[in-house]
Amino acid sequence: MNSTQRLPDKLTPLPAARDAWLSRLVPVAPGELRPADALRCIAADMPAMPGHPRHDVASVDGWALRAHDLIGASAYSPVPLPARPAWVEAGDRMPDACDCVLDADAVDATGPIVQALAEAAPGQGLRRAGSDIAAGDRLVDAGQRILACHLLLARAAGRPTITARRPRLRIVNLPGGAATAAFAADQARDAGAEVSVIEPSARDAAAIAAALDASSCDLIATVGGTGVGRGDATIAAIGQCGEIIAHGIALQPGRTSAVGLIAGKPVVALPGAPDQAFAAWWTLVVPALDRLSGRQPRPTFRLPLARKIASTVGITEIALLQRRDDAWLPLATGELPLRMIARADAWLAISAGSEGFAVGAAADAYMLRE
The missing domain is CATH 2.40.340.10 (MoeA, C-terminal, domain IV)
Structure with a gap:
């Protein structure tokens, strides 16, 4: 049986532990993600967008016309049109030289001479080129969270991918910590991380160490086994695989939390109790995920x-x-x-x-x- 873990005689102040840990972290490399996968991730630098729509398009169904040709037209004083107008549906490209769309009943096309029965202002019934997205605009600034409204712009502009940073979080959940591990996974996904969860075969240091594989992730979070109970061996396992930066943090709740490095990758040990993990999550893990994803500072x-x-x-x-x-x-x-x-x-x-x-x-x- 493993010897019982002990907390240090003096707890490490939270700012000291956090800053010493975060100073080792750099943003992960950006990648090209499909819009569906980019939701909630943090945007990286992206090229300027072309204008959208690329050309004037109809916003309603009707007749495409020139506003100048309709001056003075009314139901009591129809204005003959020089040629039969083109019919357009919402979303169609506007014919050249046409700058408005009239409703179906505003044009009399039943006789040999087509007549307009109403006036229109230039731009009526259409969307101008570049009105939704101006040429040179950015989809979203680097460091900002990608939201559904940004994906709407990307899809409207026909962008197949979005440049974003998506840290990979590996959660090592000790038996008995299912609720806390699920909380961590949900919170990490909401922060735009890619999450995998693994459960060691036992609570001993050897089994935990075997699960601490940093080769396929950017951050490891263990859940449980950080205290001084007989079944607590997480800190010993981290020490076997890498470096403990701080264990025993002056944080209430969450004093048995720890931070360290394994193969140069950050690792955080969360207590198994949900309330203690909650405090450690927001004060330690969230800043690490923000640093790895290149997120702009969170506002208060x-x-x-x-x-x-x-x-x-x-x-x-x-x-x-x-x-x-x-x-x-x-x-x-x-x-x-x-x-x-x-x-x-x-x-x-x-x-x-x-x-x-x-x-x-x-x-x-x-x-x-x-």
């Missing part, structure tokens, strides 16, 4: 606190917040019941050097729902 949202928050000096505590009446209502601090995680709109990291926030103090929180 500032609101005053509806109630004070008390915090213990010497440890970074996570607070859950709910937006209510243009203020942050604290739901939980340090101890995070799952029902509060489900209700929270944002989270806040209270610095280890702070005793908390007074009521009415402005707090910059990270949104849990983008």
Whole structure:
């Protein structure tokens, strides 16, 4: 049996552990992804787009005409047309020299002379070339998240691929941590990562080490086995395969989390308990995924606190917040019941050097729902 893991006598401050770890990370190489695969990924530099539509197109069904030929036309004073107009359907390319579309009943084509029964302004019933996408526009700026609206533009412009960064996350889930591993996988996919999940055959260091294969991923996240219980051996396994940068982090919840490197690839050890993994996920894994994907810094949202928050000096505590009446209502601090995680709109990291926030103090929180 493996000897019991121990936490260090002194916990590593969260900023020190995070910064030492993140400083080793660089963005992954961009790739060409199909639009369906690029959703939620982080955009890389892309070439400028051509204008769309490439030419004027009809936006309604009707007769393609020149507005100049219709001046003065009405049902009481029809205007003869020099030639029979072309019929166009929505999406059709406009005939040369035509700059408007009239409804079917605005043209009398029953007799030998075709007559217009209404006027039209230039541009009526059509979309101008470049009106949806101007020539030279970017589909999305590098570092931004690719959303469904960006995919709409890509498909409309006929782009078969989108240039994006998509980190590959390998989750090593120890037996018993299914709920936490599923949470991590869901969150990672929502951040645009490609996720694979593997479960070691046992909770001992040898079985865990065998699952820590960094050759086919950009980041490894283990779930469970980070504490000092008799079945906890994750930290020993990481140490056998690579380097432990910090184990025992001054973070509440989540103090048994760890970060390290295996074959130059980052590895983070998440506690098996969902609430502890939640705190470690947002403070350690999300910044790593953002660094690997080249994401622009996530914005915070500032609101005053509806109630004070008390915090213990010497440890970074996570607070859950709910937006209510243009203020942050604290739901939980340090101890995070799952029902509060489900209700929270944002989270806040209270610095280890702070005793908390007074009521009415402005707090910059990270949104849990983008």
